[in-house]
Amino acid sequence: MTISVNEREAAVQAAKPVDEIKLMVGGQGGDGTLTVVNLLGRLFKELGLNTYDQRNVLSRIRGGHADGVIRASARDIFSVGDGIDVLLAFDEEAVETAKDLLSKECVIVYDSLHGPLRRELVPANSTVYSAKFSDLAGTELKNRLLKNTVSFAVLGRVLGVPDELAIKVVRARYERRGQEVLQPNLDALSLGFRVADDLGIRAHFGLPKGALGQRIQISGDDAIGMGFIAGGGRFYAGYPITPASEILEYLQANLPKFGGAAIQAEDEIAAINMALGASLAGVRAMVATSGPGQDLMTEGVGQAGMAELPLVIVEVQRSGPSTGMPTKHEQSDLNHVVFAGHGEFPRLVLAPANASDCFYMTVDALNLADKYQLPVFLLIDQAMGQNTQSVPEFDFSKVKVERGKLVDADSIRSIQVYKRYQITDDGVSPRTVPGVPDGLFQVTGNEHNEWGFVSVNPLNREAIVKKRMLKIDEAKKDMPKGTVFGDPSAELGFITYGSNYGPILEAMEILAKRGVNTKFLLIRSIFPLLEDEILPFLEGVKTAYVVECNLTGQLRGLIAKDMGHADKLVGINKYTGSPFRPSEIVNRVEGLQERSQFLGGVDHS
Amino acid sequence: MTEYFKPVTPIWCPGCGDFGILASLKKALSDLKIPPHETVVLGGIGCFGHIHNDLAVYGYHALHGRVLPTAMAVKLANPRLTVIAAGGDGDGYAIGGNHFLHALRRNPSIVYIVSNNGTYGLTKGQPSPTAQVGYEGTQETPFEPVLTALSMRSTTFIARGFSGNQVQLQMIFREALQHANSLRGMAFVDVLSPCVTYNDTYAEWRKATVDVNADAGYDVTNRTKAFQTVLGLLEAGKLPTGILYRGSGKSYEEMVLQGKEPMAYQNIQPAANVEMYRKLISRYK
Numbered sequence: 001m002t003i004s005v006n007e008r009e010a011a012v013q014a015a016k017p018v019d020e021i022k023l024m025v026g027g028q029g030g031d032g033t034l035t036v037v038n039l040l041g042r043l044f045k046e047l048g049l050n051t052y053d054q055r056n057v058l059s060r061i062r063g064g065h066a067d068g069v070i071r072a073s074a075r076d077i078f079s080v081g082d083g084i085d086v087l088l089a090f091d092e093e094a095v096e097t098a099k100d101l102l103s104k105e106c107v108i109v110y111d112s113l114h115g116p117l118r119r120e121l122v123p124a125n126s127t128v129y130s131a132k133f134s135d136l137a138g139t140e141l142k143n144r145l146l147k148n149t150v151s152f153a154v155l156g157r158v159l160g161v162p163d164e165l166a167i168k169v170v171r172a173r174y175e176r177r178g179q180e181v182l183q184p185n186l187d188a189l190s191l192g193f194r195v196a197d198d199l200g201i202r203a204h205f206g207l208p209k210g211a212l213g214q215r216i217q218i219s220g221d222d223a224i225g226m227g228f229i230a231g232g233g234r235f236y237a238g239y240p241i242t243p244a245s246e247i248l249e250y251l252q253a254n255l256p257k258f259g260g261a262a263i264q265a266e267d268e269i270a271a272i273n274m275a276l277g278a279s280l281a282g283v284r285a286m287v288a289t290s291g292p293g294q295d296l297m298t299e300g301v302g303q304a305g306m307a308e309l310p311l312v313i314v315e316v317q318r319s320g321p322s323t324g325m326p327t328k329h330e331q332s333d334l335n336h337v338v339f340a341g342h343g344e345f346p347r348l349v350l351a352p353a354n355a356s357d358c359f360y361m362t363v364d365a366l367n368l369a370d371k372y373q374l375p376v377f378l379l380i381d382q383a384m385g386q387n388t389q390s391v392p393e394f395d396f397s398k399v400k401v402e403r404g405k406l407v408d409a410d411s412i413r414s415i416q417v418y419k420r421y422q423i424t425d426d427g428v429s430p431r432t433v434p435g436v437p438d439g440l441f442q443v444t445g446n447e448h449n450e451w452g453f454v455s456v457n458p459l460n461r462e463a464i465v466k467k468r469m470l471k472i473d474e475a476k477k478d479m480p481k482g483t484v485f486g487d488p489s490a491e492l493g494f495i496t497y498g499s500n501y502g503p504i505l506e507a508m509e510i511l512a513k514r515g516v517n518t519k520f521l522l523i524r525s526i527f528p529l530l531e532d533e534i535l536p537f538l539e540g541v542k543t544a545y546v547v548e549c550n551l552t553g554q555l556r557g558l559i560a561k562d563m564g565h566a567d568k569l570v571g572i573n574k575y576t577g578s579p580f581r582p583s584e585i586v587n588r589v590e591g592l593q594e595r596s597q598f599l600g601g602v603d604h605s
Numbered sequence: 606m607t608e609y610f611k612p613v614t615p616i617w618c619p620g621c622g623d624f625g626i627l628a629s630l631k632k633a634l635s636d637l638k639i640p641p642h643e644t645v646v647l648g649g650i651g652c653f654g655h656i657h658n659d660l661a662v663y664g665y666h667a668l669h670g671r672v673l674p675t676a677m678a679v680k681l682a683n684p685r686l687t688v689i690a691a692g693g694d695g696d697g698y699a700i701g702g703n704h705f706l707h708a709l710r711r712n713p714s715i716v717y718i719v720s721n722n723g724t725y726g727l728t729k730g731q732p733s734p735t736a737q738v739g740y741e742g743t744q745e746t747p748f749e750p751v752l753t754a755l756s757m758r759s760t761t762f763i764a765r766g767f768s769g770n771q772v773q774l775q776m777i778f779r780e781a782l783q784h785a786n787s788l789r790g791m792a793f794v795d796v797l798s799p800c801v802t803y804n805d806t807y808a809e810w811r812k813a814t815v816d817v818n819a820d821a822g823y824d825v826t827n828r829t830k831a832f833q834t835v836l837g838l839l840e841a842g843k844l845p846t847g848i849l850y851r852g853s854g855k856s857y858e859e860m861v862l863q864g865k866e867p868m869a870y871q872n873i874q875p876a877a878n879v880e881m882y883r884k885l886i887s888r889y890k
Contacts, residue, residue, distance in 0.1 A: 216889035226885055232873030235682060237674075254885060258878060259865045261681055265674065266707040273671040277678030280665055281645075281686070283868045285678075303668050393890070396882045399875040417608045433869060434663040434679070434686050437642045438607040442658060444666035451610040453658060 015160050016105075017206035020073035023086040023155070024101070026094025027111075030062030032148050033090060037068035039152045041217055041388060042169045043161060044072035048210025050390035051217055052077045052502070054383065056097075056578070059242065059326045065093050074208040078354050078389060078502025082583040085205065086158055088151055090134070095121050102126065107158050107204050109151060129154065129199045136191060146188040153192020160203025163193055214393035220358040220384035221288075224314055225250030226394065227362030228286050232401045233312070234260035235278035235285040237271040239293060242326045243382040244316040247288040268293040272300030272313070279309045280443060282406070282433030284366050288314035291333050292323065298340045301375050303445045305345025308421065308429070308468065310369035312362070313337075314378045316385040319577050328577030329382040331498060332550035337377045338527045338558060346471045349377040349527035350480055351497035356391040357480075358384065361524065363399050364480050371404035371478065372471045373428060379526060381549065383579040384499040407432045412439045419450040423463055427470030472528050479525035482533045486519035487512075492589070493541035494520040495534075495569075497555060499579055500547045506582035511589060518589075526555070529562050538565040545592070547572045547585060615659050616652070622798030622807075623653050623720050625768030630689075630718070631660065633778035639687050639786070647676045649692025649701065652727050653720035653798070656691050667692075670700030677713040677857065683869035684858045687786055688715040695725045698734040698748050705750075709757045712790040713857035716781045719750065719793075720768075722800040730803035740804060749839060750795050755832045755850055761790035763831075763850040767814050768798040769807060773846065780848060790856040797844060810844060818847035825851045 023040060027033035037053055044051045049072040058064040069080045083103040089095045090111045102108075105125045110117045112130040122128065131154075133147040141150075149170060156166035170189055174182040218226075225247050228236065236255060238248035251262035265271035268289055275285040289297060294315050304311040317333045319325035337349050350365055352358045358380065365376040407430045412418065415430060420441035422429040429450075432439030442452030447464065449455040455464075486493075486508055494504050501522050508518050521537040521544075523529070538544055538559075546556035546569050553571035560566035572588045574580055617623045634644065644662040648654035650669035657664030667675045676690035697705055697719045708717065723736040732741045734748040754763045762784045766774040774796065781792035797814070799806045815838055817823045824830055831850045838845040875882070 214890075216886060218889045222889070229885065230875060230882060232875075234868040234871060234873065235678065237678070256863075258881060259871050260868055261861045263678075263681075263861070266703055269671065270674040270704055270707070273668060273674040274678035276667075277647075277675035278682040278868070280675070281679045281682035281869050283682040284873065299668055300671075307665075393886060396875055396879065401874050412607050415607050419610075433683075434645045435643055435683060435869065437640075438609060440609040440642060440661060440663055442610060442664040442666075444664075445668060446666055452664070453610065453613055454655075 015203040015206045018085070019208055020071060020075070020077070020081070021085050021159065021205055021207060022069065022071045022081055022083060023088070024067055024069045024084045024098050025088045026065065026067035026097055027090030029057055029060065029064045029066035032145050033066055034068045036088060036148050036152050036155070037070050039169055039173060040070050040155065042172060043156070043165065044070070045215070045217055046165055046169060047161070047207060049074055049208065050077050050215065052080060052387060052389045054080045054387045054579070057327050065097060067094060067097060072207070074210050078499070079506060079579065079582060081506065082581050086155065088155060090147070092117070092121070109154050109158065111147065111151070127204065129201060131195050131199065136195065137188065140191055141184055141187055143184060146184060149185045149188035150192040150195065153189045154196045154201065157193070157196040157201045158204050159207060160205060161207070215390045216393050217388050217390050218355050219246065219386055219388050220352065220355050220380050221246035221316065221386060222250050223355040223358035224288070224362045224378065225254065227359040228366070229254060229258055229260070230359070230396055230399045231284070231363035231366040233284040233286050233366055234258065235275060235283045236260070236262040236287070237265045237274040238262070238288055239265050239268045239271050241290045241293045243318055243385045244288045244290050244293070244314065246386065247314060268296035269300065272297040275311055276300060276303060276307070276309050279311055280433070284310070284370070286312040286314065288316065290316050290318045291320045291336065294333060294336060294340065301347065302341035302343060302345055304375035305341070305347055305468070306445045307443050308373040309443070310373055311375045312365045312369050312378065313375055314380065317379070317381040319575070325577050327382070329549060329579050330575060330577065331381050331548050332554065332575070334379065334526065334554040334558070337379055344465070344469065346372070346468055347375045347377065347527065348372070348475055348479065349379055351379045351524055351526045352384065353498060353501040353522055353524065354384070354391060355389050356394070357524065359394045360398065361480055367400070367402045368475060368478060370406065371402060371428070372475050373404070373431060374471060379498070381498050404428065405430045407436065407439060409436050412436055420452045421448060421450045421464065421467070423450060423467045426474045427467045428474070476528055476530060479528070479530060482521055482523040482525070482530070484519060484521050484537065487517040488519060490517040490519040491542040492516065492518045493537060493544040494518060494547055495523065495537070495544050495555070495559065496547040497523050497526060500549070503580040503582045503585055504547060507585035507589070510582060510586045516589070526558070529559060531563060534559065534563045538563065538568055541568065543570055544568050545570050545572045545589065547580065549574050549579065551575050612661050613658050616655050618802050620801040621652070622722065622768035622800070623656070625771055625774065626653070626718065626720055626796050626798055627656055627659055629771050629774040630778055632775050633782055636779055637782055639782065643685065644687040644689070645679050646689045646691060647672050647679070649696035651693035651696045651725070653691060653693045654696060670696050671704065672696065673701060673704040673708040673717065676715050676717070677708060677711065680713050680715050681858060681861055681868070683867045684714065684788060684862065685867060687782065690715055690717045692719060693733070694719055694721040694723065694735045695733040698750055702734070708791060709754055709793070710759050711857040712759050712761055712854055714785045714788045714790055716785045716792045716794065719795045720798040721750070721795050722798050722804055723747070723806070724800050724804040726800045726803055736804070751835060751845070751849055752832070752839070754793050755828060755835060758828070759854055760793065760850065761852045761854050762792040764792070764794045764848045765844070765846045766794060766796040767810060767846050768796055769811055770814070770846070773816060777848060784851070788856050788858060790854060797846070813842065813844040814846045815843045816847045817845050817849060825849065828852065
């Protein structure tokens with residue numbers, strides 16, 4: 001065997017104890033590069049560490065640069081953090097992409113297929129291990145794609161984990177696919193270990209001891225799918241769209257086992273109307289989409305509001321407008337879901353902050369939809385939908401199914417006169433479903449009277465509009481509450497929703513170390529905003545940084561409109577297509593602090 | 606006994622073909638003794654889409670063009686229900702055209718009745734996709750819904766009625782309801798129903814309609830010949846009516862539900878599925 005080691009720069013250092021580790025794997029899309037991230041995830045799981053990963057892919061099946069970042073820590077983490085400690089690069093483009101993120105003493109494992117790595121691309125104190133992984137896999141194993149597993153073995157050595165653990169992880173991933181898949185991968189590991197020996201690799205990092213209990217690694221999309229099933233959802237309809245397709249796929253794989261159905265519709269318009277049909281028949285129903293699909297679903301949202309049909313709509317935001325950047329992160333559809341549709345009708349908008357929230361708040365959304373008979377949005381974003389994160393195992397015993405004023409064949413007997421849209425104190429009317437004797441209804445998107453018959457009578461119009469809109473206020477008491485973090489006496493505050501939660505918590509730690517104390521209101525109810533949590537927070541700070549991934553500050557605008565205190569609200573915005581890193585928030589805060597007398601508008605920096 | 610709504614009087618103009626459809630449908634439902642509380646009628650937007658208000662059944666007024674996806678999901682949610690989707694030609698063949706194709710492709714066991722008059726009556730007479738050339742200046746070739754349905758190999762019941770022939774229409778509706786309620790798939794019934802105000806075609810349609818079932822040699826189970834006969838009659842300026850095609854194939858409920866308990870009747874309380882949840886989560890451990 002000839003191993004071509006082109007470079008062996010920098011002496012191998014003694015293993016350095018670290019609190020956490022961040023790795024990036026980059027190469028061409030579609031050749032399995034990102035399976036290394038999956039293997040690393042499993043490896044860290046075995047070590048009892050929390051992980052958070054993020055994938056950067058293009059909207060194409062094969063080719064183009066693709067990378068994945070995975071971070072592992074003994075602490076809770078909900079962001080990729082800052083910097084890269086280990087880079088596995090299958091080409092120079094991967095190094096170019098990562099170079100600004102590389103930490104000073106990082107380790108780079110490089111596939112020198114097309115020649116040695118240009119040293120000037122990487123930090124002076126970094127260690128570079130080069131080998132022709134693809135060629136080796138091709139000649140020794142007759143399959144160039146096994147470069148991924150070969151290099152995973154090398155990474156295992158860099159991380160100082162026992163070879164047996166790397167073998168266990170590869171077995172766990174490929175065993176189910178049979179010996180013909182497993183054996184070549186085991187051979188690839190052996191080759192990788194030999195390469196590591198030849199390169200003289202010793203452990204560079206002393207990984208933290210993980211002592212985590214029952215943790216799971218799951219994406220927000222999958223957690224929503226699971227929450228839907230646990231919460232009694234049985235009918236799902238969707239149309240493939242990045243980054244929400246995983247929900248469709250999850251439910252197509254799992255919902256039938258529970259007697260439900262997940263339908264791939266001909267378009268989003270069909271999808272939402274199908275969900276309305278299932279809801280009409282008494283089945284808990286959901287759709288999920290992203291911005292462009294939400295555009296098409298909008299008329300259906302109004303129908304749910306007007307006809308008073310329970311419906312859950314998941315909006316996984318991506319970079320817009322129009323087709324935008326389909327695989328990229330953004331939070332620019334908040335206005336779209338809060339204000340979507342012509343006319344005025346009630347809706348609720350919930351915003352989970354991590355995968356745990358995604359699970360439990362999908363159950364909340366189903367219960368709220370049934371209880372208040374209206375459309376309920378779950379507003380998440382690309383990072384939350386698709387990034388895998390470690391969270392405590394979901395507790396199914398906490399799941400409650402509450403169906404509100406649903407009337408069945410027994411309870412209809414206690415009703416003398418049944419009117420589907422009966423005006424009540426809380427705006428919610430008794431609801432039957434087809435099949436209930438004597439519970440017949442007319443359900444319609446036309447303006448209607450209590451019977452459900454078309455009506456343009458002005459007195460009826462006022463009464464029935466008020467009845468419907470009353471439900472927004474009534475629902476406030478049941479909306480998921482936000483959480484306040486940080487120093488209660490701090491005069492600087494953060495407000496956000498969704499996946500900015502993780503980076504903000506870390507930014508607060510960095511700021512505190514630099515003597516800047518902050519507090520943080522994470523909101524989970526976007527519409528209606530809850531004055532009980534927002535007003536006291538705003539009253540307690542001089543400045544509230546509203547952090548969101550868009551240009552115009554949509555959440556900031558909504559808070560200013562509904563809660564006031566516009567003078568205290570300062571936007572920290574990003575719309576590059578990737579989520580905030582903690583350091584970016586720190587830098588913005590420090591920058592804004594320096595020129596605080598000029599604040600007030602959108603920060604375009 | 607609980608009192609519920611009383612059906613209202615139709616909104617249609619005197620002489621509208623839709624009265625004939627309503628009367629025939631009522632008769633067919635009553636002949637077959639289908640319980641009102643197990644019947645859902647979903648109307649599209651347009652004059653005919655109001656029909657659910659005129660019947661003592663569970664009624665739903667869908668969004669314009671969206672009656673088929675809605676009705677299909679009602680059937681999937683609870684296959685024990687009699688599900689009737691009803692709308693006009695604008696609703697079904699223009700704005701809802703995509704759903705029409707996909708409903709034909711999926712074959713859900715619902716009855717789909719289209720009141721076809723070639724015009725948008727409710728918005729005052731614009732030409733629809735089935736408008737004859739020259740109507741309101743349209744130069745576009747009319748859409749032929751029954752030919753389209755015949756051309757799709759997934760369809761199992763295709764009929765065309767004429768609101769001026771109630772005896773035939775009642776027969777078609779009875780057969781259509783029986784087809785759908787025995788879960789054999791979608792019963793598609795296009796009904797020629799003149800708009801007396803904007804496109805009064807009674808006289809010419811009365812002359813042009815041909816009952817294909819009157820010919821003992823017409824084989825409703827032979828798709829190729831049915832297509833040939835229907836196309837031939839259309840090209841000769843005639844309007845073929847009756848049951849045009851009847852076949853067998855998998856219904857959508859069969860494909861999707863595979864005989865499971867209707868979703869609408871399932872116990873969805875979490876305690877009912879504890880072991881199954883454990884399996885769901887194990888993949889992520």
